[in-house]
Amino acid sequence: MSLDARLQSVWYGPAWRSLPLWPLALLYRMILALRALAYRSGLFRVEHVDVPVIVVGNLTVGGTGKTPVAAWLARQLEARGRRVGVVLRGYGGSHRGAPRIVAPADDPGITGDEALVHARRGVHVVVIGADRVAAAGLAAEQGAEVVVCDDGLQHARLARDYEIAVVDGARGLGNRWLLPAGPLREPARELESVHAVVVTERGGEGRADFAVHSPMLLRAQFALGDAVNLLTG
Numbered sequence: 001m002s003l004d005a006r007l008q009s010v011w012y013g014p015a016w017r018s019l020p021l022w023p024l025a026l027l028y029r030m031i032l033a034l035r036a037l038a039y040r041s042g043l044f045r046v047e048h049v050d051v052p053v054i055v056v057g058n059l060t061v062g063g064t065g066k067t068p069v070a071a072w073l074a075r076q077l078e079a080r081g082r083r084v085g086v087v088l089r090g091y092g093g094s095h096r097g098a099p100r101i102v103a104p105a106d107d108p109g110i111t112g113d114e115a116l117v118h119a120r121r122g123v124h125v126v127v128i129g130a131d132r133v134a135a136a137g138l139a140a141e142q143g144a145e146v147v148v149c150d151d152g153l154q155h156a157r158l159a160r161d162y163e164i165a166v167v168d169g170a171r172g173l174g175n176r177w178l179l180p181a182g183p184l185r186e187p188a189r190e191l192e193s194v195h196a197v198v199v200t201e202r203g204g205e206g207r208a209d210f211a212v213h214s215p216m217l218l219r220a221q222f223a224l225g226d227a228v229n230l231l232t233g
Contacts, residue, residue: 085139
């Protein structure tokens with residue numbers, strides 16, 4: 001069994017399975033608390049860009065469906081006449097350094113496949129970069145009237161106007177422990193502070209038994225569409 005598979009079995013099983021990792025999870029929680037304090041006190045600065053920013057992210061490690069949700073949101077905004085910029089890390093790609101504008105014909109080995117999903121759906125501008133503030137600023141410079149950040153709930157330096165957390169409806173929040181004892185990047189209570197929670201569901205999968213407290217709770221049903229080779233089309 002691979003390390004990833006072992007962690008998944010621990011994270012989404014009974015909480016006692018991760019007992020040896022609890023001290024590290026508590027240390028991680030302390031680091032998160034100190035970081036939050038640094039932003040509240042002004043020691044770390046929150047930076048704004050010139051256009052509204054919507055962040056679509058998740059609390060857990062791994063896929064929850066945030067990219068399809070972000071892509072849907074971008075299409076809805078474009079359909080309403082808004083020029084949209086999608087900003088993301090470029091996970092899986094080799095690009096490093098300054099933010100880069102993604103073209104539909106780019107190599108997914110450089111940009112990552114998620115960026116090409118957005119670029120090939122006709123979004124006004126797609127920008128990848130580890131520095132989300134710089135990437136969002138570049139999108140605004142390219143004419144974006146609103147920025148959708150695909151992933152980024154944990155990137156507190158980028159000021160945002162609206163936050164959407166995406167939760168996998170089948171797996172839920174696992175054992176509810178923080179990394180590395182569980183799958184959570186942030187405590188589960190952070191779901192109460194975002195503007196909306198989207199619970200994603202796939203056909204044939206049961207719902208996880210977990211409660212979500214949010215000002216707005218939505219459910220998204222996913223259906224498998226076409227499979228496209230990004231290299232050959």
